[in-house]
Amino acid sequence: MNEQTGLGDKVTTVFRVLGISQYSLLYQQTYLTTHPCHGPSIIKFAHSIQTKQQLKIEAEFLHRYGSHYWPKYLDYGSSMGVDWLILQFFDSFFDGFFNLDFEEKQMITNSAEQALSALHATGYIHGDIKPSNLIITPNRQVKLVDFGSIMEIGLHYKHHCNSSLTPKFCALSPYLRTGKASPQHDFFSLAISLQTMWQAHPFAELSLIDFVKTNKPAMLECLFSRYQILISKQIKHAKQLICFPLQD
Structure with missing residues (x-):
């Protein structure tokens, strides 16, 4: 105190x-x-x-x-x-996301994708995409915030010690600190964030690796097909890791 x-x-x-x-x-x-x-x-x-x-x-x-x-x-x-x-300072949209119509959700999704593409063009990934780091403006545009976890694209996760991440929004590689930083990891986190904003967290607030152990289906119905496919591939990979763990 x-x-x-x-x-x-x-x-x-x-x-x-x-x-x-x-x-x-x-x-x-x-x-x-x-x-x-x-x-x-x-x-x-x-x-x-x-x-x-x-x-x-x-x-x-x-x-x-x-x-x-x-x-x-x-x-x-x-x-x-x-x-x-x-x-x-910039203004933000504070009303609930559950009542947004399809067109508004599409606008927000497209804006978030454009924001991530602009970030990746600098040579970095965000590293901690989650709903609180996606600020929606009144005209349904997205601004990214909190860049303390950015990481150079292609850098090995095991060589990057300063990053903070949120497990329940995190792809496998950054969560396990394996492989290289990829824009796809930000887009995976975006998919989890959008599903959470539109309806509920797809993995019941669990990390991906913990969720697959429950053998329950992921909640993905509010996402566009490209994001359902992206998440499904990560789920498949996570199940394979559980059966055949990574060796040091």
Whole structure:
């Protein structure tokens, strides 16, 4: 409790140093603010070594690569032992996804695919695609957020130690830290995310490897056929791994 209070005091001090008096917590250590120079903006804070590394990776990527498919970099720095990243504010669509019609879902899917393709064109995968990292704007366009887990395409997972991932949205290779980073891994995570947004998680909130052990069918009916095929191939691969585990 005292540690959390200390962190809160540091964040308050950082806001004061940055000249920010109006701010509200969005989630975790991410705040909506009114910056004296940049206007409405989003500020992300990092306290631990790992989160600082991830924030640095995100800041460097966003500073180097600009796109309307992800937030605009504004500033990055450190104060009071707390690292911070300032991003341009953008509006988002907060209503429930269950009531979207087919055309709206198609628009969102297409926009998400275009966003991932734009990211992959830079030579990186996102590495942690999930619903909370797919921000839907009011005009049903998708913006990608949280780039702390990006990884160069073709890099071996076993050589990449800084990535964070969410097992229930993760393809087999990144989950098991085998093979090379591939754009297909982001698209697999996108498929799981879309099914979760439209209806429910296809693997009952389990990781793929744990789900196949239940011998239950995956819930895929809300997905386009190309994503059903992609997930089905991963399920088949996971079942093969259970029968014939990877050898070191």
